[in-house]
Every structure is written in structure tokens, then in C-alpha cells.
Amino acid sequence: MEVAMKAMDALKSLRETRLSAFRSPTEFFDFTRVSKPESFNVATQRITYNTRYFSGNYVIIIAMLSVYAVIMNPLLLISVGLLVGGFIGINKWAPEPMQVGDHTVTQKHLYTGLFVVGIPLLFFASPFATVFWILGASGVLVLGHAALLEPGIESEYASVEESV
Template identity: 65%
Template sequence: MEALLRVSDTLKAFRETRLSALRPPSEFFDHHRLSRPADMNQATSRISYNTRYFSGNYGLIVAALGVYALLTNPLLLIAMGFLVGGFAAINKFAPEPMQVGEHVVTQKSLYTGLFVIGIPLLWLSSPLSTIFWIVGASGILIVGHASLMEPGIESEYAQVQDSV
């Protein structure tokens, strides 16, 4: 019950901090504000402002790409499910050593078996290439959007508040 309360508090804090920063789709996809930056300084200032302003939307993009990567790599999904499910099952059903025939099975031996099967399965599913794909794809999308999107008029007021 305590774990459920912690998860509930964590989700509430996540919703209050990250999801409150979400901008509406009409603002995020406003094609009237798209333009090519004049030079690298302008692109850098746009990226700096827009990554803060659209941080919730960019986080949602990274999460969506992560879910897409998991769904398109079934072996990785199976390996993650096996490892996470194995940890949960061992913690729930085998907290104490048990006698099976003439052998005593401990949590340590169960974890060893889980790792002996799970780690090679995870290695075959190429998690590093998936992580690099997520980082690369989200980086290109976020930097591309942030550099092409002109900051709104509120960005001028933000610069005035920073200098005061």
C-alpha cells in the first residue's frame, strides 16, 4: 500500500512539474511562426529560448520515440519484460529460501538464473543502438523545431525580466 502511495505522489509531482509545461498543439505546430534563422547567433538564441519554452512538448516527443522504439524492437520488449517481471516475481514469491526436492533455492540463486538468461537476451536485443537512435532522432527533431520556430512576443518580456 505504501508503494502505491509513493507511485501516486510521484505521478502527481510529475503532472504538476512536467505536464504543466505542455504548450497547446496549436502553438507548438504554428506554421506561421516558422522561418529560417538569419545566422548562427539567431539560431542559438531560438534554440535556447524554445527548449525552455516547449520543454514539456519536447519531453513528450522523447517519450513517444522511446515507446515507438520499444514497440518496433520486440526482442528488447521481451528482454525488458523478462527482467522486470523476473525481479518482481522473485521479490513477491520467493522472499525466503525454499526446499525443492533435495535442493534449497535461495533468492540469490534465482537472481543468478535470471541474469544468466536475461543479460544475453538483453545483449542480443541491442539496447545501445536503440538508445542512440532515440537520442539522435529526438535531437534532430527538437533542434530542428527549436531553431525554425520564431519565439513569440512573450520572449521579449522574458529578456526584460532577466535583466531586471
């Protein structure tokens, strides 16, 4: 129960900090402001401004890419589900040692069995390749969008507000 409360608090703080900066899709996909940056300096300035300004939108994009990557790798989905479900099942239904025939089965034995099955299955599901795909795809999308989109007129006033 305590873990659920912590997760809810974390989601609430994420919503208040990152998703409060969510911009409308018409502003995010404003094709009239798309242009090639004149230099690397201009691209860096655009990336710096746009990543802060559209941070909520970028978090949503990265989350959608993560969900897509996990759904498209069913072995990873099964192995993570097996490990998480195994932990939950062992904690819920086997807190005490049980007698099976002549053997006493403890939580330690059950966790060992779960690891013997789950870790090789997770290894074959290539989680590192999935993580690197998410990093690469989100990097290309976020940095590409941020570099190509000219900051709006409000960016001129942002530097004035910071200096005051």
C-alpha cells in the same frame, strides 16, 4: 507499496514542473512562424528560448519516441519484461528457501538463473542502439523545431521581466 508511492510522487512532480509548461498544438505547430535562422547566433537564441518555452511539448515528444522505440524492438520488450517480471516474481513467491528434491533453492540461486538467461537476452536486444536512436531522433526533432520556429511576441517581454 512504498515504491509505488514514490513513483506517484515523481509523476506528480513531473506533471507540475514540466507538463505545466505544455503549450497548445496550434501554438506548437504554427507554420507561419517557421523560418530559416539568419545566423548561428540567431539559431542559438531561438533554441535557448524555445526549449524553455516548449519544454512540456518536448518531453511528450521524447516520451512518444521512447515508447515507439521499445515497441518496435520486441526482443527488448520481452527481455525487459522477463527481467522485471522475474524480479517481481522472485520477491513475491520465493522469499524463503524451498526444497526441490534433494536441493535447497534460495533467492540467490533464482536471481543467478534470472541473470544467466536475462542478461544475454538483453544484450542481444541491443538496448544501447535503442537509447542512441532515441537520443538522436529526439535531438533532431527538438533542436530542429526549436531552431526553425521564431519566438512569439511574448519573448520580447521575457527579457524585460528577467531584468526587473
